[in-house]
Structures are given as C-alpha cells and as structure tokens.
Amino acid sequence: MSYSKHVFEFPVMPASIRLSSYTPSHGQTMTDDVHMIPRRLRRTRLIHALRRRFPVVESLWQRFPDNIFIIRCEPDGRFLIEAISPALERLIGVPDAEAAGRPIEQIVPPIYLDSVLSRYRECVANGIPLSYEETGAPEGTEPRHWLTLMVPAADTAGRVEYILGISRDITAIRHAEEVLRRSNEDLERRVAERTAALELANARLMELATRDGLTGLHNRRHFFELAERELARARRNGLQLSIVMLDLDYFKLINDSYGHAAGDHALREVAGLFALVLRETDIVGRYGGEEFAMLLPDTSREEARQVAERLRAVVAGHVVDWRGEPIHCSASLGVAHVDGGDVPTLDALLERADGALLRAKNGGRNRLVMSI
Template sequence: MSHQPPPLVFQDMLTHHQDRALLQELWEHFPEHMFLIRVESPQRFVVEAVNPAQQTTIGYPCVGLTIEELLPDAEQARSVTDHYRDCLACDHPLRYEEIGHFHEESGEPLHWLTLLVPLHDDQGRTTHLFGISQNVTELRLARQALEAQNARLEALVAERTAELQASNARLEALASRDELTGIANRRQLITLSEHAMQRARRQHTPLALLILDIDGFKAINDTRGHLAGDAILREVAQTLADTLRESDLLGRFGGDEFVAVLPDTRAEDARHLAERLRGAVTQRCGCTLGLGIADFTPHDDFASLVERADRALLRAKRARGASR
C-alpha cells in the first residue's frame, strides 16, 4: 500500500526542507491514527488525509469520502459528525472517547480516545479538523474486567457480611435467650429490667415486678420425669408470654421461677394481671402458680425489687399452706 504524504495544509505551514522531512517522518511512522477532515459545511465533512496507521485500520481507500460514505452505519456516522460539530461550536480542541467505528478481527468493537483540533484560514474560518485517535481498547477492557472483579468482590463481601451478621444474631440470641424456653435468660432479663427501672425513675412512672413459680414442680420431675418437667416449663413460658402485654418483660429466673417486669403498672393492676396469668396457666398447662408482687420505688435496684417480690411469694405460699 502506498503511503500518502502529509496533507498540504500542514506542508504549506513549513518552508524549511528539514521541517518537511520531519513532518513526513512523523506522518509515516506515528503509531496512532492521524487524520484531517475538510469542513465543507457544518453538515458535510470530507476525509482529506489519513496517516498510514489509520489507513491500515480502515483497510480501503477513504480520501475524498464524506463521513456518511466512510461509515455507512447512520448511527455511527451521526455520532462522529456530532463530535465534529461540537468542536466547530466551541472552536477549541476537544477530547472525547468513542466506540465501534472500526472492529477487531474478532468482531469486537474498538475503543478510541480522540483529540480533535480546529484549523483556521487567514480569515479565522475553520476549514479543517485535525484529529489523533488512540486505540484504548485493551485499557478499556482491562478496566471493565477490573470493575467486574470489584463487583464480584463486593458481592462476596456483602454475602460474607450477611453471613457474619446472621451468625452474630444467632450468637446474640444464644447469649440472651433461655435455651429451654426461648424467653429471656436471667442475664438478659436483668439488663432489660434495669433499663426499664431507669426509665421509670427518670419519668416518675410506676413499675411492678412479678415473680412466679410452678407449684409442686419437684414432684412433677420426680414422678413424671425431667422430660415432662421440661415440657411443663416450655408450656408455662409460652402461656406467660402470650398473656403478658407487648411492653412487659419476661424471663426465666432459674429452675421453675419466672420474673415479669411490668412498666407503667401499679401494684393493684399487677395483681389483676397476675390472676389472669395464673388462670391461663391452669387452663392451658394443667398446673398452678405461686406468685409474689413488688411495687417499684425510686430507691430500688433489680435485686431489691426481686427480693421483695420473693418475700411476698413466700408469704403467699405459707398462707396457702395454712389454709389447706
């Protein structure tokens, strides 16, 4: 393929022979695409010259062709001429990235980074557009591969994070829940109750605490076995949870003892609720409960409140025993 000399519009700018020889060397061997577009009107752009690197990529004679003739695909041609018109409108060098005007042998589109420079005549009119296009396909594909890999890593991190959060939630549940009954264990009950008491103390609102145990639980274990005793504990815990209000706190305090903390509840109202609890347990579980009630004072902590409720429970048991 014969190589074209540099465009006359460039050669006319150079009067010294050595300058022209340097320009010839640059035009012949510059590895990126160099091209000169003649501006016949803002709607008509004609290829005036391309360097050998671009001629090799195009693969057929293109000098003298309009952009529409060079690129039969109307959308591609419109994309190119839109950039040309933008350069005319701003009248200063324009850099942009484009894709797909020429393809690799595999059929994959090429990515180009193009610098477009307007050239003017003596009257300042833009007569030509000089462009240099660099093939950045490998860079673009590498960037896309990196972005895809980053997306996969982000998805993997999100998956592992979700698994870790689920594991932490399970561990937290194990640490805060009674393994047998599923309600709060003693440690969690104390923590939640202390928060409730702080709120009652700060807002000057009432609070009551119930302590309940299962009458004759040792006899159940001794006569029916520990599996039966465990089943009773689970049934009682579920019945208490179903009967209490959503705002109430319930936990297994130890053995067959349960504690319920009742925010915004005075002792008298707590007694009514306690009787509902006893009735529900008797009906659903076939056993009876002993209970003690303590009314919160600003000087109480959890231990003192439980201690008073426990004393009330013992008094109630003695009174029930004496009445039989």
C-alpha cells in the same frame, strides 16, 4: 494596490510547486499564483509536501501509533478526507491515496455516520478542541473503544477549514476497568455475605449470652441488667412499677412422673403463654428452674394484680400435651409494687416479691399474693 507576500517552496515530485499567497490590506483583492491547480489536488499535495520537506514530520506520521485524520470542512457543510495516517489506513483497509478527497460518507460505516457527523459539526460550530469517547470499528470487526481529540483550524476570517483528529484505542483500558468493576462487585458481594454471616453469628452469640436456652426468655443475668435500667428510669422520673415472681406448682412431680424431657417441654409451653398476657415493654426472664420473674414498667398496684391474675388463669387453663398424655399445670405468684417515690434496690424488690410468692405457696398454691 498593497500586498504582503509570503513564498513557500515544497519539493513535490516530479518537480517543485511554487505557491505565492497574498494577504490584502485595506480590503484589496487577493490573487493566487496556483488558482489554476484543482483545489483537492493542491491541498492534498501541500500536506504530502510538508511531510516530504520535513523528515521529522514524515517520521512522526509513519510511526505515530494512534489514528490521525485530517478533515477538510467545505463551506457547503460537507466534510472531505484530507489525509489519514498509516495506522488509520491499516484499521479501515483503505490507503491514504484512495481516501484523500472522498466525502466522509464513503468511508464511515452507516451505523456510525450520524454520530461522526454530529461530532464534526459540533467542532466546527464551537471552534474549539473537542474530546470525546466513542465505540466503533470497521464493518465485520469487533467494536472497540476510542478516545478521540479533534482540533479545529480556522482561516483568517475565522471559518474552520480543517479538523485535525487523533483517535486512541482504549479498549484494553475499558476491558480492564470492566474486569475491575466486576471484581469489585464480586468483592462487595462476598463482603456483604461475610458481613451478613458475621452479623448473624454476632446475633446468635448475643442470643446465647442473653437468652435462656430452653424457653427463649431472657436469662437471669440479662433480666437483671434490663431490670436495673428500668429501675434507674423509674428513680429519675418518679415512675411506678411492679415485680411479679411466678413459680410452677408441683413441678418436681411432673419430672418424677413423666421424666425431665416432659418437664422441659412443659416449661417451654408455659413460657410461651406469657406473651398472651404481657406487653412488649414488660421484661420477663427465667429466674431459675421452674421460677420466672417479670418487671412491669409504668404499672399501678391494681394493674399489676390484674396482670398476675391473668397469668395464673392462663397457666391453670392450659393443658400440656406430652406424647398424647395431658399434663395439668398451675402457678403461684407474688407481686411487689413501687408507687414511684423511694424506689428500692432490685434485690430488695425481688425479695419482697419472693416473700409474697412463698406465702402464696404456703396458702395452697395456684394463687397470687400482693406484697405489703
């Protein structure tokens, strides 16, 4: 019978225990000088003896701020406490001497037991270190956040006999993260509110820059910008379009008879009538005073004439109510059309429409004239 023999001596009060372990070769039987010592007592004393034998180990064990635990993994699947550090003793309120050798079920609160056993079994099954985060605390205390690392220790046959675990309290970190998360959410909310307010202010500024303050239509400058773009598109693609100039008849008489407030009211109501006739793609703006300009893209000469006639009719048929008094309006219109060939400049096209408008006024008003 051939053995390789290792002798370990640990001074354990009141006397030292001498253990001899034998590693058999060629499948021979192993004997143990300490087989008479109860297994729980022998292993626990070995852990304690290691701490006594090496002062640095004892110092680390006593001063280590994180919770350290050693779990013995029995062949039948049970998990017994081998040792717990002073930090863990203070946390659970159970001395190491009382905890050692007890089943884990007697120490861990029932509410956390299934989760703890599941982690132990996973560590034993995989045989590799396991790191995870958990929440828990002794019964009657506020739950805390823990970051736990478990390292399995296997025998020569590969069976995991022990689990060394270290648990660090990361509650302060998680609380700080929660505070930071809420602060970020609050900041994002305030940024979103400020952004929305800024967008609203920008939209308001854009409206002030592009809209007529009285009627809400495009102002003269913006109408010219949009009309130039549409003319450029017509030139590129050979498209036809029309320009309509509309002027309210005898508008000065309305101001003189009812006052400028009544005149403004009449302008607003008449401007609102245009939406009953024009398309969304048509461009309409207040050209100046009681005069309006409209650009009708992709519109034939006959279609432009029909649109202008409907505009004249809707204005003539509407009665403006001013503080209980009816105000009757009418409009004169001039139309200029381009077939899609040589598209003139906007100024030239407006001049043609304005000339037709002048002829409509001179012809008796409340009528439309097509430019030649």
